[in-house]
Each structure stands twice: as structure tokens, then as C-alpha cells.
Amino acid sequence: MADLPFNPWKDYFDIWEKHTARYWDDVLRSPLFLEAIGRNLEMSLAWQRAALNGVEAVQKAWGLPTRSEQEFAQHQLNQLATRMQQLARRMEKLELAEE
Amino acid sequence: MYTLWKQWSDHTFEATLDFWKRSLALGQLKQDDPPDVAQTPADVIYTENKLRLLRYRPTIERRHPIPLLLVPSIINRYYILDLKPGRSLVEYLRERGFDVWMIDWGTPGPEDRFVTFDYHIDGYLLNCVRAVLDATGQKKLSLLGYCIGGVFTTSFAALHGEKYVQNLMALASPLNFHDEGLLSRWARKENFPVDALIDTYGNMPHWLLQTSFKWLRPTTDLRNQWALWERLDHPERLDDFRALNHWATDNVAVPGETYRKFVKDCYQDNLLIQNKMQVGGRAVNLKDICCPFLNITAKYDHICPPQSASVLNELVASQDATLLTLPGGHVGAIVGREATEGLWPQLAEWLAERSDRD
Numbered sequence: 001m002a003d004l005p006f007n008p009w010k011d012y013f014d015i016w017e018k019h020t021a022r023y024w025d026d027v028l029r030s031p032l033f034l035e036a037i038g039r040n041l042e043m044s045l046a047w048q049r050a051a052l053n054g055v056e057a058v059q060k061a062w063g064l065p066t067r068s069e070q071e072f073a074q075h076q077l078n079q080l081a082t083r084m085q086q087l088a089r090r091m092e093k094l095e096l097a098e099e
Numbered sequence: 100m101y102t103l104w105k106q107w108s109d110h111t112f113e114a115t116l117d118f119w120k121r122s123l124a125l126g127q128l129k130q131d132d133p134p135d136v137a138q139t140p141a142d143v144i145y146t147e148n149k150l151r152l153l154r155y156r157p158t159i160e161r162r163h164p165i166p167l168l169l170v171p172s173i174i175n176r177y178y179i180l181d182l183k184p185g186r187s188l189v190e191y192l193r194e195r196g197f198d199v200w201m202i203d204w205g206t207p208g209p210e211d212r213f214v215t216f217d218y219h220i221d222g223y224l225l226n227c228v229r230a231v232l233d234a235t236g237q238k239k240l241s242l243l244g245y246c247i248g249g250v251f252t253t254s255f256a257a258l259h260g261e262k263y264v265q266n267l268m269a270l271a272s273p274l275n276f277h278d279e280g281l282l283s284r285w286a287r288k289e290n291f292p293v294d295a296l297i298d299t300y301g302n303m304p305h306w307l308l309q310t311s312f313k314w315l316r317p318t319t320d321l322r323n324q325w326a327l328w329e330r331l332d333h334p335e336r337l338d339d340f341r342a343l344n345h346w347a348t349d350n351v352a353v354p355g356e357t358y359r360k361f362v363k364d365c366y367q368d369n370l371l372i373q374n375k376m377q378v379g380g381r382a383v384n385l386k387d388i389c390c391p392f393l394n395i396t397a398k399y400d401h402i403c404p405p406q407s408a409s410v411l412n413e414l415v416a417s418q419d420a421t422l423l424t425l426p427g428g429h430v431g432a433i434v435g436r437e438a439t440e441g442l443w444p445q446l447a448e449w450l451a452e453r454s455d456r457d
Contacts, residue, residue: 010325010329013321013325017318017321017322020317020318021316021317021318024316024317024318025281025316028281028284028285028314029281029284034284034285034287034289034290035289035290037290038289038290038291038292041291041292041295041296042292042295045292045295045296045298045299046295048299049295049298049299052299067209068301070210071209071210071212071213071301072210072213074208074209074210075210075211075212075213075214078148078210078211081148082147082148085146085147086226093233
């Protein structure tokens with residue numbers, strides 16, 4: 001690869017990439033840009049949350065579990081499974097100790 | 100004149116041939132399966148929720164009785180420390196007689212949004228440490244944390260170190276989060292609505308993490324394409340590149356509550372280095388870390404800038420504290436070609452001297 005004709009392109013690319021990366025680094029750390037991005041993100045999340053809340057309100061009105069309720073129930077089941085696993089291990093250890 | 104023409108034509112022929120060879124290789128590559136990663140044989144010793152605790156099978160007699168538990172980051176897959184044969188820190192340590200263990204955090208489901216930062220330390224990590232000690236019959240172990248894994252192991256050593264930790268190693272682990280890095284800027288309160296994000300998505304989505312890492316250097320994808328082209332005629336380097344690229348794009352979601360606390364307490368309020376961070380109702384006091392400590396930073400790390408990690412050496416109470424700054428970046432220093440002659444032997448040597456006594 002060392003002496004092939006398209007190698008100079010690699011050098012040009014490296015120079016371009018370095019300059020472009022530096023430019024973007026300046027942009028991406030400028031307070032003006034970050035505040036604008038932060039505001040946009042917050043607005044977009046607010047819309048999404050409003051939509052989610054709407055869906056959950058409908059689910060609740062119909063007496064159905066909401067997404068977060070289902071997730072919490074699943075989380076509690078996982079915790080229970082872990083606790084039972086730990087108790088089983090302790091019992092196993094105690095049984096071994098007794099023997 | 101003829102010689103010049105001959106030289107030019109030979110050169111052009113060689114270049115054209117090389118171009119077509121690479122193009123063919125590229126075409127073939129796209130039909131290939133994903134690269135084989137995480138190849139070191141291991142047994143699953145403990146599981147909890149999505150977590151698996153792996154113990155690597157020895158190839159030689161285990162020479163060092165103190166087991167070594169590797170704790171990777173939670174935003175990427177664990178196999179960065181066991182990328183592929185020849186590019187694996189796990190394999191290297193195992194071949195030098197260490198009893199190597201690793202946590203695979205698994206892939207969190209939507210229900211894991213409720214798993215807290217504190218539970219990662221006082222629950223998952225503590226349970227894994229106990230499982231390692233139960234299986235080996237040792238009283239203490241060595242802990243190595245990579246990236247956010249290092250934040251967990253450091254906090255763990257501060258809270259439970261006296262009882263369980265023989266040696267502590269932090270590998271590219273940020274501790275001072277108010278640095279000049281881009282991540283530190285982006286995560287500030289005025290720029291990053293972390294509450295709104297977690298309340299909306301539940302977990303921190305993997306695609307958002309992936310996007311933000313790409314934006315740390317937006318030209319990375321183009322650079323990678325060029326790097327791929329350069330490696331097409333070198334199967335081994337190509338394989339390394341593909342494995343690493345596969346890992347880099349294999350992000351996982353982070354449990355929502357864990358991410359919320361991590362961003363707020365670490366990136367926004369920088370509580371950890373002030374000894375004000377609370378885990379399980381107790382303050383994490385870095386002065387409580389008294390065991391031998393090795394802090395490894397990478398000179399060109401843009402995710403964990405060296406000064407963000409090196410500060411820990413001044414904050415711990417260890418009499419035996421070493422700071423090692425290596426060339427390379429956040430990933431290159433760990434699995435790059437330079438790691439085989441840089442990080443790995445130095446880490447193994449440091450650890451071997453401290454892994455024989457209990």
C-alpha cells in the first residue's frame with residue numbers, strides 16, 4: 001500500500017478529517033449549540049411523554065395495566081426470583097455444612 | 100524514457116490489481132457472518148436477572164491464588180476484555196496463571212429501568228464477589244474495573260474494600276467528571292434533560308448512546324471506511340478491525356434509574372471525588388480505599404480524559420498506589436496492538452506481585 005497512486009488521497013483525507021473533526025469539536029462544545037440542542041431534546045421528549053400519558057390514561061380508564069405498571073411488576077418478579085435463588089444457595093450451603 | 104514508461108506502467112498495473120483485489124475482498128466481506136468474539140472458554144458460575152458471572156477455564160495451573168474479577172462497562176458488551184484470540188486481556192492473564200472471572204451485565208429489558216446504580220454495587224457486584232470467594236475459598240479478590248465498571252469497583256472498594264478487596268485496578272475509569280471532554284460538556288444540567296429522557300424512555304436507549312458516541316468525532320465512520328479499505332489485504336488486521344468495529348457498534352441500553360443517578364451525581368454534581376456520593380445510604384469515601392491500587396489511563400482517551408482518572412491516586416489512602424499512563428485511546432490502549440507490549444505485561448506484572456498473599 002505504501003507506494004500506490006491513491007496514497008496521496010489518504011494524506012488529503014487525513015488533513016480534511018483532522019480539520020473537519022476540529023471544526024465539529026468547536027461547534028459541539030459551544031454553549032449556543034448545546035443550549036439549542038438541549039431545548040429541542042426537551043421539547044421533543046415533552047411531546048413523546050404527553051403522547052405516552054394519553055395512552056396510559058386510556059388504558060387506566062379501561063382498567064388495563066399501563067406499560068410502566070407492567071414493567072414494575074416484571075421488575076418485582078425478577079427481584080423475587082433473585083431472592084429465592086439466594087435463599088436456595090444459602091440452604092445448599094447450610095446442608096453442606098451439616099454434612 | 101522506456102525505463103520511466105515501464106516504471107509507470109508497472110506501477111499502474113500494480114495499483115489497478117490491488118484496487119480490484121480489495122474491491123473483491125470488500126464484496127466478499129459483506130456476505131460474511133459477524134466476526135467471532137469472546138472466544139475464551141468460560142463457565143457460568145452465577146446468574147442474576149440478566150447478569151452472568153463467568154469463570155475462565157485455565158490452560159495452565161493457576162499460579163496466583165487470589166482470583167481476579169473483571170468488571171466491564173454497562174454501556175457496551177463485556178467482551179471488549181476478551182475480544183478475540185490474540186486480542187484478549189482475559190486470554191493473556193489466563194495464560195499467565197491468573198484465575199480470571201468476568202461479569203457480563205447482559206442486555207437490560209424495559210423492566211430493568213428500576214434497577215438502581217446502588218444495586219449495581221451493593222447488589223450485583225457484591226453478590227458476584229461473594230460467588231467468586233465462595234467458589235475459590237479465598238478471603239479476598241482483585242478487582243479490575245473498566246470505564247464505568249471502574250466507577251462501580253472504586254465505589255465498591257470504598258464501601259466494602261476492607262472485607263473483600265485485595266487489589267484494585269481502574270482501567271480508563273473517569274472519576275473527576277468536570278473535565279474538558281465533550282461528554283462532560285454535553286451532560287451539564289443546562290444542556291441535558293436527563294430526567295425527561297428517563298421518564299420518557301425508561302432505559303437510556305442504546306441507539307441514543309451510540310449516536311452520542313459517534314458525535315464525539317463525527318468523521319469516525321468515514322475514517323473507519325478508509326481503515327477498512329487499508330486492511331483488506333491483511334486478513335489478521337482486517338479481522339481485528341472487524342471485531343473491534345463490531346464491539347463499538349454493539350451498545351446496550353442502560354437501566355434508567357442507574358443512568359439517571361450516574362449522570363446527576365457524577366457528570367452534573369461531581370459528587371464522587373468530593374466523597375459526597377451516596378450508595379445504599381452510605382457516603383462513598385475514597386479515603387477508605389487502602390488496598391494496593393493501580394490506576395491506568397490512556398493519553399488520547401476522549402471518553403475518559405487522563406486527568407479525569409488520574410486524580411484518584413491523590414484521593415485514595417493506599418500506600419501502594421501506582422499511576423500508569425499509556426499511549427492510545429479509550430479502546431486502543433486496552434485491545435490495540437500496542438496493548439500486547441504495553442498494558443498487558445505491565446498489568447500482569449503488577450498484579451502477579453500482589454496476588455500470592457491472602
